[in-house]
Amino acid sequence: MAARVVGRAGRLALVVRSSAVRLQSRLHGSTGLRSGSQANFFPPLEDAMLPSGSFNNRMALITGGGTGLGRAMTATLSQLGAQCIIASRKLDVLQRTAEEISSQTGNKVHAVQCDVRDPQAVSQCVDQIEALTGLPDVIINNAAGNFVCPSERLSPNAWKTITDIVLNGTAFVTLELGKRLIQNQKGASFLAITTIYAESGSGFVVPSASAKAGVEALYKSLAAEWGRYGHRFNIIQPGPIRTKGAFSRLDPTGAFEKAMIDRIPTGRLGTPAEIANLAAYVSSNYASWMSGAVIRFDGGEYVSLAGEFNELRSVTPDQWKLLEAMIRKTKGS
Ligand SMILES: CCCCC/C=C\C=C\C(=O)SCCNC(=O)CCNC(=O)[C@H](O)C(C)(C)COP(=O)(O)OP(=O)(O)OC[C@H]1O[C@@H](n2cnc3c(N)ncnc32)[C@H](O)[C@@H]1OP(=O)(O)O
Ligand SMILES: NC(=O)C1=CN([C@@H]2O[C@H](COP(=O)(O)OP(=O)(O)OC[C@H]3O[C@@H](n4cnc5c(N)ncnc54)[C@H](OP(=O)(O)O)[C@@H]3O)[C@@H](O)[C@H]2O)C=CC1
Numbered sequence: 001m002a003a004r005v006v007g008r009a010g011r012l013a014l015v016v017r018s019s020a021v022r023l024q025s026r027l028h029g030s031t032g033l034r035s036g037s038q039a040n041f042f043p044p045l046e047d048a049m050l051p052s053g054s055f056n057n058r059m060a061l062i063t064g065g066g067t068g069l070g071r072a073m074t075a076t077l078s079q080l081g082a083q084c085i086i087a088s089r090k091l092d093v094l095q096r097t098a099e100e101i102s103s104q105t106g107n108k109v110h111a112v113q114c115d116v117r118d119p120q121a122v123s124q125c126v127d128q129i130e131a132l133t134g135l136p137d138v139i140i141n142n143a144a145g146n147f148v149c150p151s152e153r154l155s156p157n158a159w160k161t162i163t164d165i166v167l168n169g170t171a172f173v174t175l176e177l178g179k180r181l182i183q184n185q186k187g188a189s190f191l192a193i194t195t196i197y198a199e200s201g202s203g204f205v206v207p208s209a210s211a212k213a214g215v216e217a218l219y220k221s222l223a224a225e226w227g228r229y230g231h232r233f234n235i236i237q238p239g240p241i242r243t244k245g246a247f248s249r250l251d252p253t254g255a256f257e258k259a260m261i262d263r264i265p266t267g268r269l270g271t272p273a274e275i276a277n278l279a280a281y282v283s284s285n286y287a288s289w290m291s292g293a294v295i296r297f298d299g300g301e302y303v304s305l306a307g308e309f310n311e312l313r314s315v316t317p318d319q320w321k322l323l324e325a326m327i328r329k330t331k332g333s
Contacts, residue, residue: 036267042299046273048079054284055082059136061129063087063116063173064143066094068243069193071101072272073140073279078105080280085129085136087114088143116143116169119176126176135181135188138283141170141215142193146208147249159207166211171218178226187230189283192219196237196302199294205250216294223292232291234282239298241270265300 060077064070065086074084078101086094086109094111102109110132114125129136145165149158170192181188197205198212216235223233240246240260251257261268278297281287296302304310315323 035261035269036264038265039267042266042268044268044271044274045277046271048076048280049277050080050280050284050286052079053081054280054286055080055138058082058138059085059133060138060140060283061085061087061136061173061177062140062142063114063169065140066090066097066111068245069238069241069272069275070140070142071097072276073142074109075101075105076273076276076280077138077283078102078107078109080284081107082138083108083110083133085110085112085133087112087116087125087129089113089115116173117164119172122169122172122176126180130180135177135184135186137187138189138191139173139177140191140193140279140283141173143169144193144208146205146246148204148251150204151206154207162207163211163214166208167214167218170215174218174222178222178229178231181231182226182229185230188232189287190219190222190231190233191279191282192216192233192235193279194235194237196239196296196298198237200302200306220292220294227291232288234287234290234292235294236275236278236282237294237296237298237302238275239264239270239296239301241272241275243272260301263301263304264298265304268299270297270299 055077058081060074060082062070062074062077062084063086065074065084066088070086070088074086074097078084084098084101084107086098088094091111091113094113098109098111110129112125112128112132115121143165145162147162174190177188178190192215194212194215195208197209198216201213202209219233219235222231226233240257247254247257257269275297278295282290282293282295
């Protein structure tokens with residue numbers, strides 16, 4: 001953008017471009033950086049943020065809680081006193097996570113197998129949950145599937161697989177639990193984990209973008225409709241946070257990571273513990289007035305991608321003097 005703005009003055013454009021490259025390498029040391037130097041201003045605080053015992057006597061269901069961000073949310077809720085149930089397809093992974101977390105926190109974590117694409121499996125999973133802990137007070141719809149793929153290469157089954165996990169899976173879990181909670185006159189907090197491109201759309205992850213947008217519509221709609229039953233519905237849109245599940249399918253070579261960090265104003269990726277603290281707050285009684293909220297949690301990536309002139313960040317003060325002089329010299333249109 002800097003070079004385009006001064007495109008009319010070819011010589012100046014060259015100066016701007018080469019100074020920008022020098023500035024980048026001064027800031028980052030090399031082109032192979034893992035985080036921007038400004039990341040020092042934004043260190044991740046990873047201890048549980050809420051007072052200990054905030055989730056005592058509360059039951060929390062976390063779908064996809066065996067790995068990645070779901071695992072981190074489970075660990076934080078369990079540390080804060082919740083009895084957790086984690087549900088997904090791979091029972092061995094769930095059981096390992098459940099044992100590890102409960103041995104650290106002293107609070108029981110239950111593992112329940114469930115493919116959220118199958119409404120019957122979801123209903124049986126909720127039967128199991130009712131038998132184990134009773135209906136949950138906190139529901140976190142976190143399970144997802146995704147991969148990067150040009151849309152012209154997608155088969156109908158590829159489309160169906162992602163939209164079934166993300167949109168239908170979230171709807172099946174939410175509706176099954178919602179109906180039973182309503183019948184039992186029990187309130188609950190529902191949280192859905194979407195993504196920043198649910199809002200903007202994104203090429204190369206079109207089934208995921210479409211399904212996550214649907215999840216946001218579902219949660220905003222139910223926030224309006226089911227408040228009368230004591231239910232809150234909120235959404236967190238994470239930016240990039242390194243997990244094996246996401247990065248192996250969205251950045252398999254690792255080549256994309258530097259570009260992501262470069263455009264994130266806080267100069268680093270998020271961490272699982274940071275989003276776990278936010279999810280715990282949103283799901284807690286400290287947030288009992290929060291419903292229908294869409295919380296973007298991305299280090300500033302979304303606005304950085306959106307702003308027409310944001311690449312002018314690389315223009316130096318000396319270059320600004322030249323640019324300003326050119327602009328001031330202009331008379332009329
Ligand atoms: C670095 C970026 C950071 C920012 C991230 C932002 C947003 C992130 C959002 C996320 O959701 S990350 C979470 C990612 N985690 C997962 O995806 C975990 C679960 N995933 C899976 O289990 C699998 O990857 C899958 C494919 C989603 C589901 O597995 P399964 O049910 O076993 O499906 P199949 O293997 O049978 O495949 C179904 C269908 O899809 C086609 N397909 C699979 N992979 C690809 C691919 N890479 N490209 C194109 N098509 C693919 C497959 O061929 C099948 O279609 P057919 O027509 O052949 O039957
Ligand atoms: N990490 C990131 O940068 C970002 C992640 N997100 C979102 O965060 C959430 C967690 O992702 P992340 O932790 O990174 O990735 P993971 O791959 O670790 O988590 C996805 C989880 O979903 C479960 N899952 C997948 N398919 C099904 C299914 N059919 N039924 C039940 N469970 C299923 C998986 O378990 P199993 O295989 O056992 O079924 C897995 O535990 C997702 O909603 C994702 O879209 C959003 C933006 C950025």
